Amino acid sequence: MHSVNKLPRWISLGLAFPIAILNGWLLLQVVQYFQPLVNVIAAAILLAFVLDYPIQFLQRQGVKRNLATGGVLLLTLVILVGLGITLVPLILQQLNELANILPSWVDSGTLQLQAFQDWALQQQHLPINLSALVTQVLEQVSNQLQSFTGRILGFAVDTIGTVVNVLLTVVLTIYLVLNGNRLWDGIFQWFPLNIQTKVRQLLQEDFHNYFIGQAILGAVLGVTVTLAFLALQVPLALLFGIGIGLFSLFPFGTGVGIAIVSSLVALQNFWLGVEVLGVAVAIDQVNSNFISPRILGDLTGLNPVWVVISLLLGAKLGGVLGLLIAIPVASFIKDIADSWRAGEFNPSENIELEPAKVTSDVVVTHS
Secondary structure, three states, X not given: OHHHHHOOHHHHHHHHHHHHHHHHHHHHHHHHHOHHHHHHHHHHHHHHHHHHHHHHHHHHOOOOHHHHHHHHHHHHHHHHHHHHHOHHHHXXXXXXXXXXXXXXXXXXXXXXXHHHHHHHHHOOOOXXXXXXXXXXXXXXXXXXXXXXHHHHHHHHHXXXXXXXXXXXXXXXXXXXXXXXXXXXXXXXXXXXXXXXXXXXXXXXXXXXXHHHHHHHHHHHHHHHHHHHHHHOOOOOHHHHHHHHHHHOOOOOHHHHHHHHHHHHHHHHOHHHHHHHHXXXXXXXXXXXXXXXXXXXXXXXXXXXXXXXXHHHHHHHHHHHHHHHHHHHHHHHHHHHHHHHHOOOOOHHHHHHHHHHHHHHHHHHHHO
């Protein structure tokens, strides 16, 4: 290291770049090799982060942690069973219905396009001929969306694995909820004293708060959009509303979800698709400008360019699960770098503070 420090800065940076690339490639190979296990651990940690929030809330109300943990786990089980009995069958039913009626929607969209083309040619004398191109596009979209159900089921199998992996995720989540504090204490004991506190604080802010905030915003958006779609009598309102809510869990995902849903509805009824687009965008703007700042604030502080890059890397490393954790991981790395540059990890400051603390204790003891 002493020899490296003597090298010119540009040479040091040139050596660091291939080393970083090599380490990234090795990390990718390790993640891919242990992919099912990595997914199980990541999903369990994510669920444990989310469940720890109501546990801490109950503790602040004076409830003992063991009782609060048992109550939260029992309530979670009841909610999951309730959703599995009521909501999930309805969503699967509407998803299957979408796959069946999508060809008729594509035909309806083609007829609407032909009517528009005839109107433009006869009334406005505009030589518009989009039939061939749009027909090919609609056929491709139809073929892709017809296999959507199978892809969702395939994603569930690929991400979670078998029923054994599901059970492992649940068991590991429970263990993390019950013994997570001792686990993290044991891990952070390997960090220097001047780093432990700051790293734990940044993890709390970047992971815990981010997931809780995103879950609340996604739930609010999904419920509100579903109710609006029901009022507009949108076909498959529950499926489309929940779908937009799930898309909102990912950065930039809300716009993608709204575009997909409004396009699908427009195939069946163009003006209803326009209404769906307007209502969904309006609700999203209220959610983003009034609710989101109160819950999340400027939590990540990431440049949009780094957000996109982190999402691409997250998708490459972990698929959909990687997309979920890409932003908090990138935000954590940024905060660590900022703290390091600001000298908050400088051990000299802590060394100077320790004698003063000891002296103070000694004075109090002698007094």
